[in-house]
Amino acid sequence: MELEDLKEVWAALDAKLKKNVELEESIILEMMKSKAGKLVNRFIAWEIISVVVLLLFLPVCFFWFGLFGGRNIASDILLFYGVALCFTYPIWGILKIHGLMKFDFLKDIGNNISCINRYNIQIKREKKISSIFIWPVMVILILLHVISMRATMPLWMWFFTIFLLVIVTLSNFWWYKKFNKDITSILRSLDEIKELKEK
Numbered sequence: 001m002e003l004e005d006l007k008e009v010w011a012a013l014d015a016k017l018k019k020n021v022e023l024e025e026s027i028i029l030e031m032m033k034s035k036a037g038k039l040v041n042r043f044i045a046w047e048i049i050s051v052v053v054l055l056l057f058l059p060v061c062f063f064w065f066g067l068f069g070g071r072n073i074a075s076d077i078l079l080f081y082g083v084a085l086c087f088t089y090p091i092w093g094i095l096k097i098h099g100l101m102k103f104d105f106l107k108d109i110g111n112n113i114s115c116i117n118r119y120n121i122q123i124k125r126e127k128k129i130s131s132i133f134i135w136p137v138m139v140i141l142i143l144l145h146v147i148s149m150r151a152t153m154p155l156w157m158w159f160f161t162i163f164l165l166v167i168v169t170l171s172n173f174w175w176y177k178k179f180n181k182d183i184t185s186i187l188r189s190l191d192e193i194k195e196l197k198e199k
Contacts, residue, residue, distance in 0.1 A: 029196050032189040033105050036112075039182050040103045043119065047100070051093040054086045061086060074148040078141040085134065096122050109194045116190065120183050127176055135172075139165060 061083045069076060096119060103115045146161055 025196050029193060032193050032196075036186045036189040036193075037103075037105070039186050040100060040116070042182070044097060044100050047093050047097045051090045051097070054089050054093075058083065058086045072145070072148055074141065074144040078138075078145050081137065081141055092122075092126070109190060109197060113187065113190050113194070116183065116186050123176075123179060123183075130172070135169075 061079055065076075065079050069079070099115055099118050099122070103112050105112065142161060142165065146158065
């Protein structure tokens with residue numbers, strides 16, 4: 001009689017333990033989904049803000065050209081380069097946003113991993129193109145502009161230009177470093193979600 005009671009208690013404890021494990025796994029799964037979803041939404045928001053800011057910067061470039069255009073070849077080239085970036089980057093940003101919008105937990109987890117990996121590759125290409133071509137050309141054009149205006153440029157403008165270049169460089173470095181950390185976190189969460197779903 002005691003053996004039967006012990007078996008029933010053991011079976012009840014086993015069922016309760018399984019239920020607790022399933023509950024813990026579902027809580028962990030939701031936490032991982034929430035964490036990854038928040039990071040992806042942050043990336044989407046950042047991309048949207050970047051596209052909007054660059055599109056809003058276009059009228060400023062045209063206004064600037066209306067005021068100062070034709071006076072200095074270096075500033076005209078710099079301005080045209082800025083306008084070209086303001087036209088091309090929003091297209092690139094919209095492509096990245098489109099890829100991130102495919103991220104959905106209702107779909108297959110492999111699709112989400114693919115979306116994040118694609119975005120990661122796009123950002124790495126952007127970083128490489130920026131560091132090899134866009135920023136060096138921009139710095140050279142700014143320096144040529146500053147040198148060509150040396151006679152008429154006040155001292156505060158020299159300091160402002162140097163300050164602006166340093167701030168832009170440091171902010172880009174910080175953003176790419178944070179990006180790598182966030183992408184690693186998302187991919188780790190997605191791998192753990194995939195493992196939990198396969199159990």
